Amino acid sequence: MLNNEVTTRLRRPTGADVSQQAAPPQPFGGSISVAKATSSEVLLAWAMNDQALPAAHGAPLRVVVPGWIGARSVKWLQRISAQAEPTDNYFQAEYSVLPPEADPEAAGPGDGITLGPVAIHCAILRPGKNDHLPSGPTEVSGFAFAGDDRTVARVDVSADHGSTWTSTDLDPPENPWTWQHWRAMVTLPPGEAELIARAWDSTAAVQAESPATVWNPRGYANNAAAHLHITCCP
Structure with missing residues (x-):
């Protein structure tokens, strides 16, 4: 049973792959809060689809942290430790949103917003990019996702x-960690057109209008609204 001291700490998984990006080279690692680490959805996975986990997916053992960025689901797991502060692993700090004036080469731990839960986002699946379509009523469809304990509340299309x-x-999610599919009928005018889709989550957060509004030196967390160029024939 966890005592109060331990529950304030962070769980730190470390993998076997050694990165040359770090100076000096070090194994890939990251931190998640103990509340997330001890939740029922977080897994130590050694199998997938009733088969042994493939090496490309992190065999013999990997962490799966649903609703958080993939970098926290450490592959080729060797060790899990508990500590009071986030790990100083290179990739804990690397996956962060830096201030616009920051130099990514000189930035260190604590210089940015560390990434964890996935931000609200959506994508347009149909029609496809640069498709040629007849003008008039057309179905547009796609998926949306909100990380951690949030859900997709609404998707709008223009x-x-x-x-x-x-x-x-x-559509409602099949479980809290799956995409939610959406669809809408829109009327397309003849000529060039651009479809835009934006999602809202259950906290009323909405996607930004364009990538320019969420720009940062490393380019992470670009969850701007989906834009799709199409051509419509009369």
Whole structure:
């Protein structure tokens, strides 16, 4: 049973792959909070689809941290430790959003916002990029996802550069860690068009309008609204 002191600490998984990006080279590692680490959804996985876990997916053992960025699901797991502060592993600090004026080469631990739960995002799956379509009513569909304990509350679609928006039909998630599929009928005018899709999560956070508004020196956490260029024939 965990005592109060331990529950304030962080779990630190460390993998077997050694990165030459770190100076000096060190194994890949990261930290997650003990509340997340001891939750029922976090796994130590040695099998997938009723088969032994493939080496490419982290065999013989990997951490799976649903709802968090993939860098926290450490592959080729060798060790898990508990400590009071986040690990100083190179990749704990590397996966962070730096201030716009920061130099990524000189940045160190604590210089940015460390990434953990996945930010709200969505994608347009149909139609496809640069598709040629007939003008008129067209179904647009895709998926959306919100990490950790948030859910997708709404997805909107625009066919006129964001001047007007249409709410989509949003499927409930099969479980808290899966994509939610959505679809909507929009009317496409003849000529060049751009579809935009934006998602809202259960905290009322919404995707930014464009990548420029979420720019950062490392380019992480780009969860801007999905934009898709198409051509419509009369």
